[in-house]
Amino acid sequence: MHASADSTSRALEVRGLSVTFATRRGPVPAVVDVDLQVARGELVALLGESGSGKSAAARAIMGLSDRNATVGADTLRLGDTDLLSLTEQGRRRTRGTRMAMVFQDALSALNPVLSIGDQLGELYREHRDMSRKQARAASVDLLAQVGIPAPDKRVSDYPHQFSGGMRQRILIAMAIALRPELIIADEPTTALDVTVQAQILELLDSLRRDLDMAVLLITHDLGVVSEVADRVMVMYAGRVVEAGSADDLLSRPAHPYTEALLRSVPRADRRDATLHAISGSPPSPANQPAGCPFHPRCEYVIDLCRTSRPALTPLEDATARTAACHRSEEVRHATV
Amino acid sequence: MPPSELVLDARDLHKTFHTGRSGLRRARVSAVDGVSLQLHAGESLGIVGESGCGKSTLARMLVGLESPDSGSIVINGKDVTKVRGRDRRLMRAEVQMVFQDPYTSLDPRMTVLELIGEPLVVHKRVTGAAERRSRVAELLSLVNLAPELMHRYPHQFSGGQRQRIGIARALALEPRVLVCDEPVSALDMSVQAQVVNLLRDLQQRMGIALLFIAHDLSVVRHVADRTAVMYLGRLGEVGDTDVVYDSPAHPYTQALLSASPVVDRSRRRLANRITLAGDPPSPSDPPSGCRFHTRCRFKQDRCASETPVLRSLSDSKERTVACHFAEEVREGALAG
Numbered sequence: 001m002h003a004s005a006d007s008t009s010r011a012l013e014v015r016g017l018s019v020t021f022a023t024r025r026g027p028v029p030a031v032v033d034v035d036l037q038v039a040r041g042e043l044v045a046l047l048g049e050s051g052s053g054k055s056a057a058a059r060a061i062m063g064l065s066d067r068n069a070t071v072g073a074d075t076l077r078l079g080d081t082d083l084l085s086l087t088e089q090g091r092r093r094t095r096g097t098r099m100a101m102v103f104q105d106a107l108s109a110l111n112p113v114l115s116i117g118d119q120l121g122e123l124y125r126e127h128r129d130m131s132r133k134q135a136r137a138a139s140v141d142l143l144a145q146v147g148i149p150a151p152d153k154r155v156s157d158y159p160h161q162f163s164g165g166m167r168q169r170i171l172i173a174m175a176i177a178l179r180p181e182l183i184i185a186d187e188p189t190t191a192l193d194v195t196v197q198a199q200i201l202e203l204l205d206s207l208r209r210d211l212d213m214a215v216l217l218i219t220h221d222l223g224v225v226s227e228v229a230d231r232v233m234v235m236y237a238g239r240v241v242e243a244g245s246a247d248d249l250l251s252r253p254a255h256p257y258t259e260a261l262l263r264s265v266p267r268a269d270r271r272d273a274t275l276h277a278i279s280g281s282p283p284s285p286a287n288q289p290a291g292c293p294f295h296p297r298c299e300y301v302i303d304l305c306r307t308s309r310p311a312l313t314p315l316e317d318a319t320a321r322t323a324a325c326h327r328s329e330e331v332r333h334a335t336v
Numbered sequence: 337m338p339p340s341e342l343v344l345d346a347r348d349l350h351k352t353f354h355t356g357r358s359g360l361r362r363a364r365v366s367a368v369d370g371v372s373l374q375l376h377a378g379e380s381l382g383i384v385g386e387s388g389c390g391k392s393t394l395a396r397m398l399v400g401l402e403s404p405d406s407g408s409i410v411i412n413g414k415d416v417t418k419v420r421g422r423d424r425r426l427m428r429a430e431v432q433m434v435f436q437d438p439y440t441s442l443d444p445r446m447t448v449l450e451l452i453g454e455p456l457v458v459h460k461r462v463t464g465a466a467e468r469r470s471r472v473a474e475l476l477s478l479v480n481l482a483p484e485l486m487h488r489y490p491h492q493f494s495g496g497q498r499q500r501i502g503i504a505r506a507l508a509l510e511p512r513v514l515v516c517d518e519p520v521s522a523l524d525m526s527v528q529a530q531v532v533n534l535l536r537d538l539q540q541r542m543g544i545a546l547l548f549i550a551h552d553l554s555v556v557r558h559v560a561d562r563t564a565v566m567y568l569g570r571l572g573e574v575g576d577t578d579v580v581y582d583s584p585a586h587p588y589t590q591a592l593l594s595a596s597p598v599v600d601r602s603r604r605r606l607a608n609r610i611t612l613a614g615d616p617p618s619p620s621d622p623p624s625g626c627r628f629h630t631r632c633r634f635k636q637d638r639c640a641s642e643t644p645v646l647r648s649l650s651d652s653k654e655r656t657v658a659c660h661f662a663e664e665v666r667e668g669a670l671a672g
Contacts, residue, residue: 201597265599267598276529282527
């Protein structure tokens with residue numbers, strides 16, 4: 001176990017992260033200047049739509065970016081390890097043991113021709129020098145921990161023999177096998193039905209408490225964020241536009257994008273005449289508007305927004321709350 | 337709502353698929369098992385249920401993409417269950433479909449003019465290029481797209497715009513019924529509200545009957561006048577949307593609603609949701625009696641042997657439930 005009492009509670013610290021993709025039409029900035037901290041036992045949600053850069057940021061932190069991506073960062077620390085100073089081989093050793101990723105599509109993330117026991121056991125044999133027999137026993141324990149019924153029988157089954165929710169549990173089992181400090185879950189419940197989604201969210205929530213892990217949850221679903229996140233960072237067009245505690249951010253948003261999103265989501269508990277619709281669609285990373293990237297869709301737009309991009313600045317009335325909007329104070333008070 | 341004209345009357349639809357090789361391993365998958373639905377002009381009916389519950393098969397039968405094994409479909413007073421040739425073309429004109437994925441359901445090599453004009457030409461609703469153009473322009477403005485865009489190709493549009501094109505194409509023949517299979521689940525969250533509002537507006541303004549299929553309960557609450565809950569090929573509960581959502585009387589509806597995430601932090605409910613035991617059973621081997629009894633917390637001996645029929649409860653005719661103990665379930669009086 002890596003968790004030692006004197007180690008800092010900050011599991012992940014990222015400053016100035018940027019990811020740029022080289023394409024035929026020139027460089028496309030997908031992530032620009034993102035700061036991010038996750039403490040142990042904390043669940044931070046990175047909320048954004050397609051093209052907002054949330055997945056590119058997650059992959060860059062894991063060191064799993066595509067070949068055509070250039071990743072830059074001022075700080076990238078996992079616990080007390082500086083990831084930037086590690087060699088490629090050193091980075092690889094941290095993956096799995098100290099940080100792990102849960103992908104969206106469990107069927108393609110698992111090897112179809114190996115049994116679940118072989119795939120889980122491989123982790124233990126590779127990293128913990130266990131014998132086949134020990135690895136198998138450890139795998140059975142692990143499957144039980146993520147709530148798979150009759151784990152001693154299911155351990156010899158193959159991925160296609162499990163349901164979608166069970167496969168997602170297996171992916172989570174693989175991620176927590178070596179007790180990492182940080183788990184990055186990229187849309188782990190998007191492909192699942194609501195009743196199964198609830199089970200998986202509950203599992204992630206209990207595991208991070210029990211194992212004192214940091215969880216970075218990448219999602220586009222405001223409902224999921226509201227149910228499980230401690231803190232939220234909202235991304236739009238490659239940048240963080242608003243961040244803060246989930247309680248405060250969801251009840252008193254300070255960025256017009258967050259505010260409009262919250263109003264546009266239909267609710268199961270009541271019915272409104274028409275939904276609040278945000279006009280237009282999110283910009284492509286290759287072709288971003290000048291000034292604030294949200295200004296063409298914003299209801300609060302003023303001339304300043306078209307020319308000058310607001311920086312992510314702390315709010316006056318709340319600690320640890322930031323927003324990138326020229327009129328953030330007004331947005332915040334309008335929604336009280 | 338005053339009883340208006342019945343446009344679609346489906347009775348006792350059954351559909352079984354055969355899978356696997358012939359012989360002993362051949363499996364029969366009962367996708368839809370005895371579903372009856374009525375749809376009146378200008379009404380919207382939502383169908384919710386998890387993957388594999390048969391909601392898409394039901395939709396495909398209603399638009400004529402699958403033919404039912406037994407049962408009947410009557411559209412505008414005309415039995416279309418077994419029609420062929422010319423009559424089939426008439427059915428097509430009355431019932432149109434909006435597909436889930438606006439990225440794959442539009443031919444990338446056709447311009448918007450060709451895409452929307454195609455049904456008009458096939459059904460000989462227009463003569464000559466000029467008339468086609470003016471009708472397409474009309475349809476585009478109906479879905480809030482600029483008519484000048486008709487010479488562009490699908491890839492030049494965003495996801496939300498593409499779904500509008502799909503809707504315009506479905507509206508080209510002025511159908512009485514529009515079947516929408518997960519029309520917003522492939523769209524970005526900030527765009528979903530635009531499309532939901534558009535569908536609702538078209539339904540109310542043009543008196544089209546809307547059949548809205550979704551796994552997202554919040555969207556259905558917003559769109560549907562009546563809601564039907566499907567489980568393993570059967571209807572569990574059908575009725576006025578507010579009644580179904582506010583006092584669900586089927587144990588499955590209750591579980592589904594309690595697992596649906598809410599955006600309001602003060603009303604989070606995942607932690608004390610109703611947990612369903614296990615995964616949904618395979619439709620190739622559905623449980624006897626009530627198909628939900630294997631996961632039901634109110635299960636009695638009777639449920640495994642006797643199939644419950646849809647019946648209305650004493651207090652209201654606005655809703656029917658297929659559960660032996662619906663009264664007690666609604667009151668929450670039965671011990672779990």
